Amino acid sequence: MTSHTQLAHLQRLEAESIHIMREVAATCENPVMLYSIGKDSGVMMHLALKAFYPSKLPFPILHVDTTWKFREMIEFREKFAAEHQLDLITHINQEGVAMGMGPFSHGSAVHTDVMKTQGLKQALDKYGFDAAFGGARRDEEKSRAKERIFSFRSAQHRWDPKSQRPELWNIYNNRIQKGESMRVFPLSNWTELDIWQYIHQENIPIVPLYLAKKRPVVERDGMLVMVDDDRMPMKPGEEPEMKMVRFRTLGCYPLTGAVESTATTVIEIIQEMLLTKTSERQGRAIDKDSNASMEQKKQEGYF
Amino acid sequence: MTTKSYEVQQSEQITNDIEGYLHDQEHKNFLRFITCGSVDDGKSTLIGRLLYDSKLIFEDQMASLENDSKKVGTQGGDIDFALLVDGLAAEREQGITIDVAYRFFATDKRKFIVADTPGHEQYTRNMATGASSADAAVILIDARKGILTQTRRHSFIVNLLGIRHAVVAVNKMDLMDYSQEVFQNIEAEYREFAENLDFLTITFVPMSALKGDNIMTPSDKMPWHDGPAFMSVLENIDVARKKAEKPFRMPVQWVNRPNLDFRGFSGTISSGTVKPGDTVIVLPSGKVSNVKSIVTYDGNLDQASADQAVTLTLEDEIDVSRGDVIAEINQRPETTDQFQAHIIWMGEQPMLPGRPYLIKTTNKTVAGEISALKHKVNVNSLEHEAGKTLALNEVGLCNISLDEAIAFEAYRDNPAMGAFIVIDKISNATVGAGMIDFGLRRATNVHWQAVDVDKTARAEQKRQKPVVLWFTGLSASGKSTIANLVEKKLHALGKHTYLLDGDNVRHGLNRDLGFVDADRVENIRRVGEVSKLMIDAGLIVLTAFISPFRAERRMVRDMMEPHEFIEVFVDTPLEICEKRDPKGLYKKARSGEIKNFTGYDSPYEPPERADIHLHTAEMTAAEAADAVIAKIEEKYQEV
Ligand SMILES: Nc1nc2c(ncn2[C@@H]2O[C@H](COP(=O)(O)OP(=O)(O)OP(=O)(O)O)[C@@H](O)[C@H]2O)c(=O)[nH]1
Ligand SMILES: [Mg+2]
Numbered sequence: 001m002t003s004h005t006q007l008a009h010l011q012r013l014e015a016e017s018i019h020i021m022r023e024v025a026a027t028c029e030n031p032v033m034l035y036s037i038g039k040d041s042g043v044m045m046h047l048a049l050k051a052f053y054p055s056k057l058p059f060p061i062l063h064v065d066t067t068w069k070f071r072e073m074i075e076f077r078e079k080f081a082a083e084h085q086l087d088l089i090t091h092i093n094q095e096g097v098a099m100g101m102g103p104f105s106h107g108s109a110v111h112t113d114v115m116k117t118q119g120l121k122q123a124l125d126k127y128g129f130d131a132a133f134g135g136a137r138r139d140e141e142k143s144r145a146k147e148r149i150f151s152f153r154s155a156q157h158r159w160d161p162k163s164q165r166p167e168l169w170n171i172y173n174n175r176i177q178k179g180e181s182m183r184v185f186p187l188s189n190w191t192e193l194d195i196w197q198y199i200h201q202e203n204i205p206i207v208p209l210y211l212a213k214k215r216p217v218v219e220r221d222g223m224l225v226m227v228d229d230d231r232m233p234m235k236p237g238e239e240p241e242m243k244m245v246r247f248r249t250l251g252c253y254p255l256t257g258a259v260e261s262t263a264t265t266v267i268e269i270i271q272e273m274l275l276t277k278t279s280e281r282q283g284r285a286i287d288k289d290s291n292a293s294m295e296q297k298k299q300e301g302y303f
Numbered sequence: 304m305t306t307k308s309y310e311v312q313q314s315e316q317i318t319n320d321i322e323g324y325l326h327d328q329e330h331k332n333f334l335r336f337i338t339c340g341s342v343d344d345g346k347s348t349l350i351g352r353l354l355y356d357s358k359l360i361f362e363d364q365m366a367s368l369e370n371d372s373k374k375v376g377t378q379g380g381d382i383d384f385a386l387l388v389d390g391l392a393a394e395r396e397q398g399i400t401i402d403v404a405y406r407f408f409a410t411d412k413r414k415f416i417v418a419d420t421p422g423h424e425q426y427t428r429n430m431a432t433g434a435s436s437a438d439a440a441v442i443l444i445d446a447r448k449g450i451l452t453q454t455r456r457h458s459f460i461v462n463l464l465g466i467r468h469a470v471v472a473v474n475k476m477d478l479m480d481y482s483q484e485v486f487q488n489i490e491a492e493y494r495e496f497a498e499n500l501d502f503l504t505i506t507f508v509p510m511s512a513l514k515g516d517n518i519m520t521p522s523d524k525m526p527w528h529d530g531p532a533f534m535s536v537l538e539n540i541d542v543a544r545k546k547a548e549k550p551f552r553m554p555v556q557w558v559n560r561p562n563l564d565f566r567g568f569s570g571t572i573s574s575g576t577v578k579p580g581d582t583v584i585v586l587p588s589g590k591v592s593n594v595k596s597i598v599t600y601d602g603n604l605d606q607a608s609a610d611q612a613v614t615l616t617l618e619d620e621i622d623v624s625r626g627d628v629i630a631e632i633n634q635r636p637e638t639t640d641q642f643q644a645h646i647i648w649m650g651e652q653p654m655l656p657g658r659p660y661l662i663k664t665t666n667k668t669v670a671g672e673i674s675a676l677k678h679k680v681n682v683n684s685l686e687h688e689a690g691k692t693l694a695l696n697e698v699g700l701c702n703i704s705l706d707e708a709i710a711f712e713a714y715r716d717n718p719a720m721g722a723f724i725v726i727d728k729i730s731n732a733t734v735g736a737g738m739i740d741f742g743l744r745r746a747t748n749v750h751w752q753a754v755d756v757d758k759t760a761r762a763e764q765k766r767q768k769p770v771v772l773w774f775t776g777l778s779a780s781g782k783s784t785i786a787n788l789v790e791k792k793l794h795a796l797g798k799h800t801y802l803l804d805g806d807n808v809r810h811g812l813n814r815d816l817g818f819v820d821a822d823r824v825e826n827i828r829r830v831g832e833v834s835k836l837m838i839d840a841g842l843i844v845l846t847a848f849i850s851p852f853r854a855e856r857r858m859v860r861d862m863m864e865p866h867e868f869i870e871v872f873v874d875t876p877l878e879i880c881e882k883r884d885p886k887g888l889y890k891k892a893r894s895g896e897i898k899n900f901t902g903y904d905s906p907y908e909p910p911e912r913a914d915i916h917l918h919t920a921e922m923t924a925a926e927a928a929d930a931v932i933a934k935i936e937e938k939y940q941e942v
Pocket of ligand 1: 340342343344345346347348350377378383385398399400401412420421423474475476477478510511512513594764
């Protein structure tokens with residue numbers, strides 16, 4: 001009778017995430033779910049559909065578009081939103097666009113800050129969201145491992161890692177004053193393996209970029225960058241090469257490194273992942289910019 | 304079987320039978336634990352070591368660990384495993400842990416979530432955060448230092464939070480020549496201390512987290528230790544809680560209403576099992592219905608048990624909202640708006656009895672107050688101490704009174720139904736964590752045996768409004784004399800009265816109580832309850848008790864309806880009382896013959912706003928009695 005007395009691992013994680021989402025829906029005035037189109041967002045959306053069934057999601061979905069996402073991501077987003085009749089808000093930092101912002105012209109750090117971090121803050125302020133769900137996991141990075149599930153942000157969207165609210169049991173204190181907000185991480189206790197295993201178990205659709213395919217890439221600073229459109233300037237002697245690659249995380253295409261792989265199904269990804277010796281964030285240019293950089297970015301309002 | 308061959312085996316299974324591998328992972332046994340103990344005992348190092356030894360550190364992470372160890376490590380350039388968990392910039396700079404880190408790892412036997420918590424006293428609340436969701440605690444002790452205050456504090460708090468399994472890791476054995484004697488002495492001392500705690504199992508492991516001794520495999524440096532290595536202890540702790548077999552309760556979190564035809568109640572089941580057709584009661588309202596269906600995105604279920612997040616629909620259209628609890632009808636939880644609980648205080652500002660706070664349970668936020676601090680617990684000696692407030696990181700036993708009733712169970716029996724947090728109304732900070740022990744009174748609308756002849760009927764028959772006239776004041780201030788006169792006058796007016804006098808009650812009902820603070824509180828509580836019954840009987844009750852503490856008078860006031868409690872302050876200066884001294888008690892107190900005498904070595908807290916304030920130095924007892932009667936008549940008009 002084990003199935004009745006102890007939940008299986010993914011069931012337990014699922015229940016915890018659903019509990020968190022319902023808590024927000026029941027107690028926050030104007031919540032929003034951040035949707036990055038990645039696999040974690042996909043799982044989070046799927047869990048949200050479960051949490052509120054048969055109701056529709058009681059909050060809108062927000063995608064902060066940096067204008068440099070992979071084209072396949074945008075296609076996927078549109079299809080997904082239509083299929084589930086989601087109330088999708090797409091926000092682009094127009095000031096950044098006016099400045100001609102991009103990772104090639106301004107560097108990865110400035111680009112990410114302006115288009116992603118500032119863009120996100122703009123959107124949160126514009127709509128007055130008091131709680132924003134994010135799909136971050138504690139196993140991703142060492143400062144994320146320290147963050148609460150309900151993570152308080154000042155009116156300036158700052159995270160103060162040195163004075164987080166105690167968070168006991170599953171009793172979440174989401175009380176805030178006007179202007180302040182909560183970032184809520186329902187996938188905090190999931191690992192990368194859990195995510196993939198859940199995608200496999202629940203048959204959750206993912207952007208095809210996660211699966212290996214021959215794609216045009218160039219190697220830069222030890223990173224395989226996919227040439228997704230003609231905005232990518234070629235350096236002298238550089239020639240895109242067709243390689244069998246896939247992505248472990250998805251972001252702005254020039255900042256997201258591909259890995260060579262032959263995994264064309266979710267189960268093969270899982271196999272590859274279990275046998276690999278590098279972590280998933282390794283492919284992200286942004287994490288290498290400065291030491292403890294994630295913590296700093298998070299303090300400044302990055303998700 | 305060595306670790307190596309397990310790894311090879313695992314790789315083979317991943318390659319050849321991935322579905323089988325995933326199935327095994329999915330159904331693996333699971334343990335949540337924390338590391339705790341005093342500063343620098345090696346908690347983070349131990350977790351870093353576990354992650355490293357269970358091959359969870361990827362090549363890129365290893366490269367940055369080596370790099371960081373050189374830059375900010377405490378090991379002179381050698382690998383500092385603590386840096387794998389101490390992820391905040393401030394932690395790395397100071398070489399300490401500030402906040403809890405959650406990490407995940409697995410062995411072939413079990414999956415683990417570990418919370419590495421800080422040892423610094425200042426960050427105790429972060430330790431409690433980690434401990435609240437854990438089933439086992441690894442308590443580290445530096446072999447050089449032995450048991451410290453912080454070791455005791457953490458042991459007490461994790462135990463209070465319901466952790467029943469402790470692993471005492473005697474660390475840094477490398478610095479004590481792996482001495483058996485050192486280990487044994489620490490073990491003996493800890494066992495003695497733990498006699499006063501409530502752990503089901505305590506396992507002692509000597510180790511060096513830094514060098515890896517006795518972590519994954521038994522160490523040849525400590526052949527004298529015949530117990531298993533640390534990891535195998537973790538793998539074998541049996542924490543099965545059998546939550547699913549307890550009575551069914553589901554706190555309603557969110558009302559699910561997609562359209563007019565569907566009304567479901569969403570929540571996470573705290574205990575027990577539910578099936579369609581089960582008869583359930585909704586608390587605190589007491590409405591009854593049957594479960595119609597258990598709705599989920601994946602289809603309706605035949606049954607659901609503890610920890611599952613589901614949506615229930617009921618047969619009847621009854622009013623259910625967030626904050627309610629749906630429970631098994633035959634074994635329903637209690638409902639109350641007053642209870643006793645242990646509180647770990649986490650606010651920078653001290654806890655003040657009487658101050659309004661918000662109390663949040665798993666699904667309900669209610670305004671309330673801590674009406675009394677019964678005692679504090681000295682974390683070092685575990686002794687009870689009197690106190691007025693709780694400072695940051697202190698633990699106390701408190702009475703809490705809420706503006707609304709909640710359904711609850713003792714934390715011990717069902718943590719999900721007995722836990723709450725305290726929130727500061729102004730700053731919104733989480734300032735306390737509470738664990739309910741028991742209810743102080745049952746909410747009026749449920750459980751109370753409903754009878755047709757009720758309070759109103761009884762009072763009407765007597766043509767009076769039942770109240771309690773609560774006389775408070777120093778010994779010999781004139782409480783009994785005045786109360787006696789008032790009762791005579793009321794009687795003459797045809798009122799039905801009863802006088803409860805301190806001395807008389809202490810001869811019978813409260814014969815078992817003395818005069819220490821706790822007994823004084825209990826004395827008053829019982830008198831309060833008796834008064835309440837008499838009010839229910841329609842009587843006008845007069846009480847004459849010193850009742851020196853504001854909090855207890857407040858407690859009694861809270862037991863009644865707002866207009867039923869009239870506080871009469873018999874304000875007689877101490878000198879006058881001393882001079883009168885009809886029972887010779889002041890004399891005895893002066894000579895030290897009796898202890899805890901109010902006004903001498905035990906305080907009297909005068910009412911801040913008594914309903915009736917009698918300055919007896921300026922009036923006779925008869926005048927005072929007239930003043931009371933006049934005031935009651937005035938009150939009657941108001942009501
Ligand atoms: N020699 C020796 N040193 C150790 C051992 N375990 C930890 N240390 C050292 O003790 C110091 C403190 O270790 P931490 O792991 O940071 O201690 P902690 O208990 O996590 O400290 P806080 O979290 O700040 O309370 C570091 O310099 C460690 O390298 C051990 O087994 N032997
Ligand atoms: Mg530490």
